[in-house]
Amino acid sequence: MENIGLALQLMVVGMVTVFIILMIVIQLGKWLIQIVNKVAPEETVAPKRKPAPGTATAIDAQTLAVIREAVSQITGGKGSVSKVERL
Template sequence: MNTENIYLALQLMVVGMATVFLILYIIIGLGKLLVNYTNANAKEAPPVSPPRPAQAPEADATTQAVIQLAIKELTGGKGHVTQIKKLP
């Protein structure tokens, strides 16, 4: 192996690495420009108020009694109703 080939290989490596670095630098610059352009021209979303939790209507007395009797019948008197809520 002679030194000319080594110098040529090193020169080719430096030129290749410089080219890759330059292309990546251009891509990063274009990305930053795109982000700045998008942020400058973006429409602001109207403020959204947080939704209030909807209160479920309570079951009337006859519905509660029917549910309690059904649970008592199904569980043989071992089950107890603690809360009744209507699902959305």
Template sequence: MENIGTGLMLMLVGMCTVFVILLIIIWLSNLLIKVVNKFAPPEEEVKRKPVATVAPLDDEAVKAINIAVDMITGGKGKVVDIEKLN
């Protein structure tokens, strides 16, 4: 019976130790985040390149894209913008 008590005490001490160490890691991480946010230069906004004018899609292509999106998403998707990728 003495071994069970010793085992339970060791388990409790180990779990408390892990919990405290994890709390310390969380506090130090939050401190690091605050320090970096305070002293780091702000990020520059990414400027998008102007999109070259391309020939507009014909109505059949737009209908085909809409039908494909409807089929894939089960009618829940909606085409907002169509843009040609390079």
């Protein structure tokens, strides 16, 4: 009976220790996030460039036909291509 009492005591001490350590880790993580949000500058996203008006951005007929055929095969004839443009 003495061994069971010792085992239960060790189990409770271990579970409490793990719980306390996890609470410390969670709190430190929250503080780290707050500090980084205050200190680090926010990233700026570069705007997308639009092509010049005279630049040829059209896709040739052969490429367009291949794209349409691929979409048709993949979707079983249910899908269609409405617009194709270069990025």
